[in-house]
Amino acid sequence: MLGRTYDTQVCSAARALEAVGERWSLLIVRDVLFAGATRFADFQRLGIATNVLAKRLDALVDSGILERRPGADHSDRGGYAATRKGLDLAPVIIALTQxxxxxxxxxxxxILYRHTGCGGPIVERTTCSNCGEITDLAQVHVVHGPGMPQPR
Structure with a gap:
């Protein structure tokens, strides 16, 4: 994994990889979002060693991507659910799948992602938020945002 300091790397992608860049993390989130996985045993089907799975689930909870839900009997045998932060990873998973x-x-x-309403394919596209035009990378350029430190 990347280091926790970004003295030379001011990049939201690098910071995002700290939360979800580990080998199993996006697969766990994918299964929560799209396969109905909620319990530890559900994730074991991925073939992850139990100690690694426990660490990944804890890390996803600690980063606010998943939350623990109590069991129906209020026992410790509850499950996991995506938070808003976790739900916002759906387009990332769809784009990576594409x-x-x-x-x-x-x-x-x-597998295919389909719209429940009409059965149409779900795709991720890069669009301009001003005009709605679908762009290709030749039409994308980078400018500094408000989080970029000022040169000294």
Whole structure:
């Protein structure tokens, strides 16, 4: 994982990877969001060692991406649910899946995201928030935002 200091790396992508960049983290979030996984046993189907799974779940809770929910009987055998912060990772997972479908799925997409209302495909696209135009990377440039430190 990346270091926790960003003296030379002022980048929100790098900071985001601290929360979800570990090998299993996005797969756990994917299963919460799209496969109905809520309990420790549900995530074991991913093939993660139990000690690693426990650490990943704790880290996702500590970072505010997942929250623990009490069991129906108010026991410790509750489950996990996505927070708003976790739900906001859905487009990231869909975009990463689209990339994987294009570059890492020689037999075609293994799963498809569909709109429940009409059955249409769900895709992530880069659009301009001003005009709504779908852009390609040739039309994207970077400018400093308010979080960029001023040069000394």
């Amino acid at each position: 990339w994987g479908d294009r570059w890492a799925a020689p037999d075609g997409p293994p």
